[in-house]
């Protein structure tokens with residue numbers, strides 16, 4: 233056996249969505265801040281290609297690189313690599329990273345509750361983990377400040393006519409469409425249609441509406457399309473279905489923590505959700521994330537919420553990714569049969 237690199241990975245999923253964690257074998261990328269380091273990873277592409285492309289990855293895979301934190305309050309930092317983006321923050325990935333850090337013993341676990349601070353590329357996130365018998369059973373993440381951008385904007389989508397959409401930021405940027413009025417019941421058999429349509433809607437929103445984060449001049453596009461279900465009010469608070477189309481054309485298996493944060497920001501802006509209320513989002517596979525608005529703030533001159541999301545993650549295995557120097561595809565490959573909505 234010979235290899236020019238060995239990358240140590242602990243694999244995990246959060247409520248169904250894969251979020252692997254690189255725990256060793258990669259030197260920290262250059263950059264003064266975690267954001268700058270994440271821009272380097274996005275530009276350089278070699279690590280992204282190595283772990284996300286076939287034969288080691290696939291369109292379903294997200295990989296997080298642990299790096300030494302820069303902020304004095306942070307216990308750990310991570311750079312998120314998604315199929316097409318290297319984003320400021322991710323709900324499912326932050327829940328996977330927290331679970332791997334605690335369940336594998338990289339950070340000490342205190343039962344029944346462990347509190348840690350993570351540094352995501354977009355900023356600090358405080359994490360509270362409910363822990364029992366050596367397992368982080370539920371992770372609560374205080375996500376980045378989230379805000380509604382445009383409400384009831386018109387969006388032309390070829391073949392669909394003019395849709396009325398909202399746009400919002402919840403640690404990543406969303407165009408939000410009303411699933412019931414588009415004929416979706418948010419059931420598992422709709423995944424392919426949602427992936428295909430979602431990519432078209434995201435592309436149309438990027439072309440016609442545009443997104444600019446008031447405090448992060450580098451984040452100037454919509455990453456995702458959220459198909460938002462109707463809100464039902466029950467004894468435990470609000471509940472809704474959620475399916476997020478991720479570029480280049482797959483559906484998040486989890487209910488998407490950034491989407492839940494963005495949705496809560498929109499509901500708050502419309503006066504339909506109050507501070508302290510709980511909203512549970514249900515994914516196409518029936519998994520759930522719960523969210524709460526724990527405070528309000530501003531981002532630039534926009535009113536924003538401080539969201540908390542929670543969900544569960546499980547470790548699925550360990551891998552050592554290697555590269556034989558004679559392998560003709562050191563950065564792997566993508567083909568459109570699986571990479572991209574067809």
Ligand SMILES: O=C(O)[C@H]1NCC[C@@H]1O
Pocket residue numbers: 249314321322323324325404478484486487488489490491
């Ligand atoms: O939960 C989330 O926010 C994410 N899941 C995969 C894509 C998003 O970053």
